[in-house]
């Protein structure tokens with residue numbers, strides 16, 4: 242449970258930490274801003290945790306290796322639980338939606354490129370900024 246995970250990460254068990262960790266584990270969106278988390282706590286009737294506390298707890302989680310923080314362009318930082326499996330991201334620039342993907346081909350290609358320069362990859366992040374393809378309307382020319 243959350244309390245064990247907190248202790249394992251070297252953090253004391255507190256109400257805000259328990260609630261925020263549980264929320265990150267249960268969310269379908271997986272990538273949340275501090276404001277998203279704050280609002281969801283409010284929606285769940287928890288008005289004891291302020292936005293400043295949410296930010297503080299997320300910073301502690303990041304330092305403890307529980308969460309990853311992403312600073313995508315044109316938006317607020319988003320946080321996700323570090324599940325230990327590498328993946329890359331796409332950001333829909335219209336909706337802000339974050340999509341996860343992973344490609345063995347891209348991973349291999351990146352290793353190959355680094356090797357060409359005499360390096361091996363320690364870490365990397367790849368973000369694609371995307372926009373939904375519109376259907377073509379050749380007859381009307383609109384769209």
Ligand SMILES: [Zn+2]
Pocket residue numbers: 272321328329330341
């Ligand atoms: Zn992710």
